[in-house]
Amino acid sequence: MADYEFDFGLLKELTETSGVPGYEDRVRDVVRRELEAHVDEVRTDAMGNVVGTVEGDSEYSVAVAAHMDEIGFMVRHVTDEGFVQLDALGGWDARVLKAQRVRIHTEDGDVTGVIGSPPPHTLSEEQREKTDEVKDVYVDVGLDGEAAKETVDVGDLVTMEQTTVEMGEHVTGKALDDRVCLFAMLAAAERIEDPDVTVHFAATVQEEVGLRGATALGFDIDPDLAVALDVTVANDVPGFEAGDHVTALGDGTAIKLKDGSVITNPKVHRRLRDVAESEGIAYQHEILPAGGTDTAGFQKTHGAKPVGAISVPTRYLHTVTESAHVADVDATIDLLTAFLDSETGEHDYTL
Template sequence: MAVEPDFEYDLLERLTEARGVPGYEDRVRAIVREELTPHVEDLHTDAMGNVIGTVEGESAYSVVVAAHMDEIGFMVTHVDENGFLAVDPLGGFDPRVLKAQRATVHTRGGDLPGVIGSAPPHTLDEADREKTPKVEDVRIDLGLDAETVEERVSPGDLVTLDQGTEIVGEHVTGKAVDNRVSVLALIEAARRLDSPAVTVHFAATVQEEVGLRGANALGVDLDPDLAIALDTTVANDVPGFEEREYVTRCGEGVAIKLKDSSVITSPKVHRRLAAVAETEGISHQFEVLPAGGTDTAGFQTAAGAKPVGALSIPTRYLHTVTESAHLRDVGATIDLLSAFLDGETGEGDYRL
């Protein structure tokens, strides 16, 4: 590849290819626990499934670094008389990209392969061709007779979309790049952190895709002095968009969030992030996201007013199975997060 990643690519592949929809992040959680254990002094999982690895600092001042583990998916609601599965979405899908996708149904008896079918175009009339697709119209075909499906599948079983993780040019692409690439950054930063001046909680959170629920709970339970969230963000630097609509550009560095529809980050925090990036020569850009939210908002007010910042990894084709992030931007995110934590003394004043 033209760009050699300065992080453990094999770990990113494991994280992205693991399955974990909101509320059922078990497979991802197991990887996170395994990878964090050697690098933290305390590791625990709370009642919601958030994983928290703590590195004790010289002071009681505490910083939370959070990245969500969950990916968008579905929950089975019904098996029809012909053995096709109706589903309810877990997270936001664009229904236009769901047709002709392969899927896996996760049952108590094991995983079953399936497909989301698409009618051949030459069998559709003009009205069908022009019909706007809806997520509620999705049906999963397991290729089995109805009786067998009834025996093996139950309402509440989970569905994820299938796609391997690949290097495409200088990008990593696949399903669940949102947000496993940030989980990787969290783990890499924990590996690098040595004798911090402040206590750092590395938190892999749950249920972000359905309302920042894990972060909201952790904001109360941990009550940090400062929170930094990690997530992917929109990179519309592709045909069909005007430059003003790009939000971020792939390959131009980590994005320092200024706002999204859920949060306006603390000015003193994002200014310090930018100052560290300038001092360390880390490529960076600024993010103003018109719509969408991240765990940042979950920490800002959950236990009273808190200073918050966020680092985002520019990503094309979000909420599809071909999400695509530039390898250099991933490396820049890890570098800036690590440098920021190394320099945090707890003595700065983030109040406005």
């Protein structure tokens, strides 16, 4: 069994709980429950962002953000034959959806469905060569047309059905993006007791559809410093050159230098590096060529603000087999905690 210090049971609960963009209700309940035990105040805004605040000894404030939403779908049509068609919420590669089980969240309860895949030997050459798209996906719910339309409504939410398990030295399942970082944030909130600065632990919404929750929240709480947590690409698998790995599992938490949406403040990422080295925490640098995170959401609102980001290296992003190394999860929690513990509000992040 892998050696790690974190609460796997809570990580499993967070990743297996549903919460697509704009409908993060179920996972939000878990987050509120966990924050209320460790912070001075918990509040939720009109978009659904949750903020747990630990009051510090100064007026200087730090926002730590991790998003609650997972990529999923909304029902757009139920055919006369009883098959359900979907509209994507977030960035899906339709190739990974074949032969997967899903959960449709209806007003009367959850309904299981499958995205079927016809036997390959029955496909024509044209069907074999066709590019997969989400709009062409059909969910089989095992009902005839009339019963299906009575059970499933347009607008119902759909998530992938998958459990989170230990696999060697890794954890694997759905929605590690970004529940593993949400978990790391909650773990840090549990450890922080008497900070010099006020810390806002923010669980944000609608990141997967445009960083919407963080952008609004950055305006509302107006922090002096923001640190976002998200997963990052680990293409350390066969088929990729070393220079394209971005990060590698087991090499430590990742300190972001840039992604497709943000260039982090050099003084912030250098201080993250210095804290990691002084505490003996394994780390690696992250240069992500595409994709965005809540880091940019905080940087773009309410004036120029210093931002940094810590990432959990993760293989197979935006699939149901996302995988992270347990040591990297521990390192992420350790670095975030040490960084917040050492933040006095007196560091000069201006350039």
